[in-house]
Amino acid sequence: MLNLGKSQMTTDTQYKSKTRKPLTITIMGGGNRGKTYAEYALKYPDELKVLAIVEPNEINREYFTSLYQIPEHLSFADETSFFAQKKLSDAIFIATPDHCHYSQAINALNNGYHILLEKPIAQNLNECYDIAALAEKKNLLVGVCHVLRYSKCFQKVKQLIESKELGEIINIIHFEPVGLERMAHAFIRGQWRKQEDAGPIIITKSCHDLDLIQGLVGKKCKSIASYGALNYFKQENAPKGSTDRCINGCLVEESCPYSAVKIYLKERSWLRNFALTADEKINEEIIRKELKEGLYGRCVFHCDNTVIDSQVVSMLFEDNVTANFTMSAFTKKEFRTTRILLTNGEIFSDEKSITYSNFQEGTEKRIQINETSKHGGGDHVIIKSFINACRENSKELLPSNIDDSIEGFRMAIMAEESRIKKKMIEL
Ligand SMILES: NC(=O)c1ccc[n+]([C@@H]2O[C@H](COP(=O)([O-])OP(=O)(O)OC[C@H]3O[C@@H](n4cnc5c(N)ncnc54)[C@H](O)[C@@H]3O)[C@@H](O)[C@H]2O)c1
CATH class of the missing domain: 3.30.360.10 (Dihydrodipicolinate Reductase; domain 2)
Known part of the structure; x- marks a missing residue:
């Protein structure tokens, strides 16, 4: 049944022995995960080519168009205009927020694309079965990004x-x-x-x-x-002296392990989810604004x-x-x-x-x-397995294919x- 481990059959030698065109992909969702997977194409351009991008966020879209030299007609701000086109690439990597996975996967399969789908597959079991059944019917591959495998x-x-x-x-x-x-x-x-x-x-x-x-x-x-x-x-565990926001005069902020001031402003970590407009770049002013008004400035004991x-x-x-x-x-x-x-x-x-x-x-x-x-290296090994599985049209070569991942x-x-x-x- 499960074939975790078999992806090791996909070796560099196998790739080199076959002179084939790179697998072409569309990245749907060019955020953190979309960028990570696409990097494979920079490292191994003979195996993978990022042909198109579907991404509503202008900054992320521009990141892709400039880094992967994607022409304007292959850069889409929404999925509707993308799916209105005839099939553009061999596969789609879906790395959008969880609630988008189901409808995008169904659309992609109906349009003839193989899919590499971020986890979680969908939001309920019936949706997972729908995707698996459609993939089977269309004879297309759906790989799930259970990268730890x-x-x-x-x-x-x-x-x-x-x-x-x-x-x-x-x-x-x-x-x-x-x-x-x-x-x-x-x-x-x-x-x-x-x-x-x-x-x-x-x-x-x-x-x-x-x-x-x-x-x-x-x-x-x-x-x-x-x-x-x-x-x-x-709320009931909020320390005495804490306030709704870490910068609103919280008396315990300096010793708090969850302090938003410490995490975002001092250490500058976890900043990638901050909402920016096209002409903004992360700087102290933007972080302070987020701490004052945004989701990430809130005290962990006073959230929703x-x-x-x-x-x-x-x-x-x-x-x-x-x-x-x-x-x-x-x-x-x-x-x-x-x-x-x-x-x-x-x-x-x-x-x-x-x-x-x-x-x-x-x-x-x-x-x-x-x-x-x-x-542990899984982010790129999964791409390698997916490319090989698409080339051979074989889900056996894809350890986290949808049937095994459900x-x-x-x-x-x-x-x-x-x-x-x-x-x-x-x-
Ligand atoms: N496999 C893993 O280990 C792993 C790790 C982290 C996140 N994830 C999953 O990956 C997915 C993406 O997470 P992330 O951390 O990259 O989030 P992210 O917010 O960094 O990226 C999501 C991107 O999708 C874009 N987007 C939103 N709606 C869209 C739409 N309708 N069409 C196209 N693009 C759209 C956003 O603008 C954003 O750029 C989530 O489902 C998450 O659960 C998986």
Whole structure:
């Protein structure tokens, strides 16, 4: 069923041995993720060419037109004018906000495009099934950007499991440390703060993790139970002396780990989501304006956030394999840790290294992961797999093709149902 790990079959040698035209793509959504994926075309122009851009934000659109030399007639400010054209490129990379994914994916498939689709696939399970069914009907590929599947670390972990050297998996314990600043920026102040609008964090953030656990186990999940709550980031926990905005005379601002003044003004981090007009560039004046009036200047205890800040999920898979997952905001680091317990050994990974023991041999070995790029290199390996899969028109070459990716989404939906209904869910 799941083929996490097989993307390694796509090697540089294979590419070089085939003299073909680069795969042409349209970037739909030229923000943070769209830019990251498009960089592959700068690095490997023989494999990928950014032909068109669909992006309402003028600054982001201009970034693409100038960097990728996109002519005016292939630069679109909205998807309607883009989809009104006949098919322009081989594929579309959809890297727009979550709520756009479903309609854009359906439109893209109806217009004959292969798709690389950002996670989450859609906003509910039926939408996921719709996309998968249409892709099947049209004989087109949909790759889901579950980039962790393609990271060097998890590919090696998967290979170790598949080698059977350490026996069969009994249990997985996986931890996602969201980190204080990411939590404050994206899930308390920013665009994923409201469960009602953005969806639950188990989908918007942890769909990666459930997908990964499912991919490592390689079996169907049979039942799931989950707990979690918004524990801390609410009015009643506001420190004495705090104000609605960090710059409005808050008495505890200087010692507050979530201070917007510290994060945005002093450290100049997480600035990429600040709304700018075409003639604006980030500077102190703009940051101060945001701190005074914008979403990101608000005290984390005085926001309108409803998304939970910690969650645990227990899963039972076929053959009695079990897994536990914990997501928590309350961490300093952002590296995931995974412990896999098998009949003849144990694997531990922290994304930077893997340590594994073989019980029968009495050995312990360590693999250092020398990969500094984001998502452990997965952001570009997924593109490589997608290009190869499109060339061969084969979803087998795409580890996170939509059929394989829906299972993790389904688990996330069921985990949320379990958390809300306070009962175990049979899948
Ligand atoms: N795979 C991952 O690890 C990962 C990491 C972060 C975000 N994401 C996902 O990637 C997607 C994009 O996130 P981001 O961080 O790049 O956000 P972003 O805000 O930086 O970029 C989104 C871009 O889409 C544009 N846009 C908005 N509506 C559009 C429309 N109708 N048509 C075309 N473009 C439109 C925006 O102007 C913006 O430039 C989200 O779905 C997010 O959940 C995935």
